Amino acid sequence: MPRYATILFDNQGGIARLTLNRPDRLNSFTVAMHEEVADALGRLDGARVLVLTGAGRGFCAGQDLADRAVAPGEAVDLGESVEQRYNPLIRRLTTLPLPVIARVNGVAAGAGANVALACDIVIAARSAKFIQSFANIGLIPDSGGTWVLPRLVGQARALGLALTAEPLPAERAAEWGLIWKAVDDESLDAEVDALARRFAAAPTRGLAAIKRMIRDSWGHSLDEELDLQRDAMRALGYSDDYREGVAAFMEKRTPRFTGR
Template sequence: MAYQTIVFEAQDGVARLTLNRPDRLNSFTVQMHEEVAEALGRVAGDSSIRALLLTGAGRGFCAGQDLGDRAVAPGAEPVDLGDSVERYYAPLIRSLTSLPMPVICAVNGVAAGAGANIALACDIVLAARSAKFIQSFANIGLIPDSGGTWVLPRLIGQARALGLALTGDPLPAEQAEAWGLIWRCVDDDVLAGEAAALASRFANGPTSGLAATKQALRESSLKSLDAALDNERDLMRRLGRSADYAEGVAAFSAKRKPAFTGR
């Protein structure tokens, strides 16, 4: 598929997906949704890809929905935003969170609206020091979508989640790190290198174990302690029979670097 709104490449076990509408701060159109969905389908179906790096082109990560892509005007026929969520944003979040590999987001600038919550759907978020996270929905009379109502209180608590959602005030990357909203804030000039190094590390790691780890942690808030313990038992039973576990133990015993295959 020839992409027009994203750049997609895969090399050495790492898939890199760049939102590529820099003149519109990489805001989403229907075409971008379709292209991202196709690219994520390729990632999910290619066993040679063992890590995904998501970022944006230009001076911003993603400004959310491109409002110019919707025919919304006073007095015009209302647009069914629920249909937009159901057809595009919800499937995107489900795809990102269910990929059987680590997903890294490098937030290189503003992440606003759905753009902020798409970033937060990734497993590890690195942000440039100049980046800001903005729940801008309140400014146009909407609620945080793309999983925002679910992820925000779980990451930073209800008081801070409500503050961000109701005010729409920008949250600087350094504060986002201090609050536990993201993994790390780094200087702008090292963001790309840090993200690439982390993606390479994961691409050479025990992929099945990493995928099981993200699955177990993401599901833990929906389980009782007993159910979580049972899930840990089942996952450990499966992973204990994997080639990567055998290689990890052998490498540890031999005091050498493991050569994981992702199996």
């Protein structure tokens, strides 16, 4: 396993854990961090769930503006940064064939908020906040923000969050349906670890299919989705995990899923 400078990574027992590790900068992204995250996401062999979090008191404050070293008044091609780094990260997280849990331990701002929202399950400490801070510097919510926000909370709330850049407390984010759950700070690790262990022992192919189909359904008609459901059920019906699940149910025992 490589020795990373900006992240921590561990992959064992079916659970991969990736921690953004620049706590002195609220885990804001640099080019080096993007490269290390991309490398770690290529080392998920054997993992059946990924937990993404941040070190210290924050999840991620988005882009480290100092890393761009742009002089006041100087033009910069932000589209290049988005195209080469943030877009590939969002596409990777949303298409990984396993559940991705965001453990939001503190502030998630700018691209950091939208990286968290790209994960499949977001569990946040009650003290955490989500901030679409782009408007404060004349930008738009990138990293999927303008796409995911109205789909999760509706246009009115999406516009409010994006235009005002006001912090959204984790508890309200859960009430609005932006995230899965807000928990007491001292319960965060227990909640995330229990869910990670559950997914690591679950029928991985089925979970991956659920993730793919729900995420892709935005672009399908009901008629198209019914056909895709038929095809998915056919494929999953031949899986080892389905046979094991049925056998365990009939035999009144705990299933031993292998992810195959």
